[in-house]
Amino acid sequence: MQLFTPVxxxxxxxxxxxxxxxxxxGSCFSDSISRRMSAQLFSVTAxxxxxxxxxxxxxxxxxxxxxxxxxTEADLTYHGGLYHSYLCxxxxxxxxxxxxxxxxxxxxxxxxxxxxxxxxxFITLGTALVYTLKxxxxxxxxxxxxxxxxxxxxxxxxxxxxxxxxxCIATIRSVNTDSRIIFTVSPIRHLSDGAHLNTLSKSTLxxxxxxxxxxxxxxxxxxxxxxxRDYRFYAADMAHPSEVAADIVYERFSQSFYSPATHSxxxxxxxxxxxxxxxxLTTNTEAIQAFRNQTMQAAEALIAKYPSVKSAVTRLLxxxxxxx
Numbered sequence: 001m002q003l004f005t006p007v008x009x010x011x012x013x014x015x016x017x018x019x020x021x022x023x024x025x026g027s028c029f030s031d032s033i034s035r036r037m038s039a040q041l042f043s044v045t046a047x048x049x050x051x052x053x054x055x056x057x058x059x060x061x062x063x064x065x066x067x068x069x070x071x072t073e074a075d076l077t078y079h080g081g082l083y084h085s086y087l088c089x090x091x092x093x094x095x096x097x098x099x100x101x102x103x104x105x106x107x108x109x110x111x112x113x114x115x116x117x118x119x120x121x122f123i124t125l126g127t128a129l130v131y132t133l134k135x136x137x138x139x140x141x142x143x144x145x146x147x148x149x150x151x152x153x154x155x156x157x158x159x160x161x162x163x164x165x166x167x168c169i170a171t172i173r174s175v176n177t178d179s180r181i182i183f184t185v186s187p188i189r190h191l192s193d194g195a196h197l198n199t200l201s202k203s204t205l206x207x208x209x210x211x212x213x214x215x216x217x218x219x220x221x222x223x224x225x226x227x228x229r230d231y232r233f234y235a236a237d238m239a240h241p242s243e244v245a246a247d248i249v250y251e252r253f254s255q256s257f258y259s260p261a262t263h264s265x266x267x268x269x270x271x272x273x274x275x276x277x278x279x280x281l282t283t284n285t286e287a288i289q290a291f292r293n294q295t296m297q298a299a300e301a302l303i304a305k306y307p308s309v310k311s312a313v314t315r316l317l318x319x320x321x322x323x324x
Contacts, residue, residue, distance in 0.1 A: 009256045059164050060139075182215065
C-alpha cells in the first residue's frame with residue numbers, strides 16, 4: 001500500500017558536477033538549495049542582488065547582470081538609518097551610501113562573470129503579486145519597510161508573467177547560449193496576502209511557466225504539497241518548509257541533477273566542510289593543532305583528488321582557525 005502520491009521527476013540529460021558552475025535566482029527557496037549545494041562544495045552563485053520574489057524583479061536582476069551596469073547613489077533611497085536599492089533585497093543595505101553601493105556593485109561584477117559561464121540557471125518564482133512605486137510605476141524587488149502608502153499592489157496577469165519569463169530566457173541567452181534554464185515555483189506560502197490570494201498567485205506562476213518554451217521545470221512546489229502534504233513538514237510559522245522538508249526536496253533535486261559519481265564526490269566534500277566547521281571542545285593546544293594539521297592534510301588530499309573543488313575549499317579555509 002502506498003501512503004503518498006509520488007511526484008515523478010525525470011533525470012536531467014545534463015547533470016551537474018563539481019566542474020559545472022550553477023546560478024540560482026529568486027525566492028528564499030533558492031537560498032535554501034544553494035546552501036545545501038555550497039555545503040557539498042559545488043560552485044554556486046545565489047541571489048547576488050538578494051532574495052527576489054516576482055518575475056519582473058528577477059528579469060530586472062538578469063538585465064543588470066547581462067549589462068554589468070553599476071548602480072550609483074541615484075539608485076538608492078534612505079530609510080530607517082540605511083541606504084537601500086529598490087532593485088535589491090535589504091541584506092545589501094548599509095548605513096552609508098558608499099558601503100551599500102560597494103556591496104551591490106561587487107555582487108553585480110562577480111555574478112555578471114558567472115552568468116556567462118554557468119551550466120545551469122535555476123529561477124524560483126515566489127509570487128505573482130508585485131508592489132509598484134506610485135511616483136513612477138516601477139516594480140520594486142523589496143519594499144524595505146517603507147510606508148505602505150507609497151506603493152500600489154497588483155497581481156500580474158498570466159500572460160504578463162509568462163512574457164517576463166520569456167524575457168528572462170532571452171536575456172540569459174544574450175550572454176550564455178548553452179546553459180540549461182530551470183524554473184520552479186516556491187512552496188513557501190505567502191499567508192500575509194491571505195490564503196486565497198496566495199493560491200491565485202501560485203496558480204498564476206504555474207500557468208505562466210506552462211506557456212514558456214526553452215526552459216525546464218523542477219517540481220519543488222509539488223513535492224511539498226503532494227508528496228509530503230502535512231503540517232509536520234512546515235516550520236513554526238506554517239508558511240516555510242521545515243529543514244527536514246527542505247532536505248527532502250534537495251534529495252529529490254540531487255537525484256535528478258547529480259550522477260552517482262557526483263553523489264560520491266559530494267559526500268566526500270561534505271565531510272571536509274563539516275570538519276572545517278567543527279569547533280574544538282578541548283583547550284589542549286597540542287590536540288587542537290593536531291586536528292588542524294589533519295584537516296589541512298585532508299583538504300590538500302581532496303583538492304589533489306578533485307581539482308575542481310579547489311576554489312571552494314580555499315574559500316572555506318580562509319576563515320578556518322580551529323581555535324578554542
